[in-house]
Every structure is written in structure tokens, then in C-alpha cells.
Amino acid sequence: MHAVILAAGKGTRLRPFTETTPKPLVDIAGRPLLEYVLDVLPKTIDGITIVIGYFGEQIQEHVGESYKGIPVRYVVQNRLDGTGGALELLQRDIAEATLVLNADDIYAAHDLARLTQFPLAVLARLTNDPVANPFEVSSADLLRGFVPKRDIIPGVTYWQNCGAYMIDPRYFLEHVVEVPVRDGVEASIPHTLAALATHEKVHVVEATSWLPVGNPEELARARELLS
Secondary structure (H helix, E strand, O other): OEEEEEEOOOOHHHOOOOOOOOHHHOEEOOEEHHHHHHOOOOOOOOEEEEEEOOOHHHHHHHHOOEEOOEEEEEEEOOOOOOHHHHHHOOOOOOOOOEEEEEOOEEEOHHHHHHHOOOOOEEEEEEEOOOOOOOEEEOOOOEEEEEOOHHHOOOOOOEEEEEEEEEEOHHHHHOOOEEEEEOOEEEEEHHHHHHHHOOOOOOEEEEOOOEEEOOOHHHHHHHHHHHO
16 A cells, blocks of 8 residues: 655744754654654555655655655655645556545554545544534544534534545546635645545544644644653
């Protein structure tokens, strides 16, 4: 099984730590963030593709052509048009079920192993923290889409996307969904999977552990927990 690591972003929310360093190489307890992601890949992974962009040469130099015996290749995302845009670069390469991970999230190995049991799936956690786009999930743990913004009630528990996915070639039969962002629009993997879920089974796997590292506060928490 192949794994794709999305590591092209500029990490603007994590400045000043990312002014001269790509976010995946930011130090956490003496190790770069990316190593925490690579070290929990399931044992079934026999190849890794890292999508690089911002300071991508630093990532390539650090990881090299293999990681703990697993071959690593690199694809450059010159146009930073979102996670969905990164996957579009790999459309011809994905011929089977593939694990896709954000490079700025720290996962539990057993959660990823459970995720890979399905050809189409998302990793999500239940939380009563504020969630911008919570998943709507059926009683059979299948993705149904997103909870409409008008129906979100503060303090209620919702499913939050953790940025880990299983996709197979059916993903590319769906037109990639673009969502508004601060500087325009970007292509989104979760929104494309939500569209696919209207006619295919997309499973939702509950995360037992998840550490996002997207801003200085989250970085400080990760450093405290992993030191």
C-alpha cells in the first residue's frame, strides 16, 4: 500500500517558526514534525510520496530517497491550490487504495491501521470544541456530508476532520470541490469525499489520538506533550 504525505503548504499560521523552515520540519521535542507522521505509518506501507512546495528542498534533503527502508519519491506542487490540488497531481499514480495524510498532524499508529481497512474513509474525532465544518455521519459510521452551518449548536458534540484519508481511483471520478479561502478558492479533499459519499460508501473512523500543529498554540501543546 502507498502513502501520500501532503507537505507543500507555507504554514502561514505557524509563523514565525516557518519563516525559513517548512512546517513539516519544525522541531518538536528534538525531532521534526514530519518524522512523527512517518513513524506511525502502517506496516503495510511499501512506498511514500511526499508532495512538497514551500522550502521543499529542505524536506527532500532531510528525508532523502528512503525512510527506514521505504522508498520515498517527491512531487512538487508549484501552485498551492489546496489538498485537492495536490492529489490532482497524483491522479495517474493512484491505482489502488492509498493512505493520504497531512504533514502537520500527529496521529496514532493504531488509528491509521484501522483507517486502512477501508478503500474510502476519513479519520475524524468527536469533540464539543468549536468546529468550522463538522462532518455529518450516519449511524453506520458513513460520511453523509457536512452539518449545515445554520444547524451548528455551540457546545454540542460534532465530528471533526483530522486530515487523514483513504482514497482509491473512484475519488478522481468526482469533480474536485473548491472551497472559499482567504485569498480565493482552493481544492479540498474532504469536500470532494463528501460529494463522493452521495453515491459511494465513505467510512468514518474515529480517532483516539490526534495532535494538530497548525499554529503556535498547537505547537506549544505538542512540544509539551511529546517532550
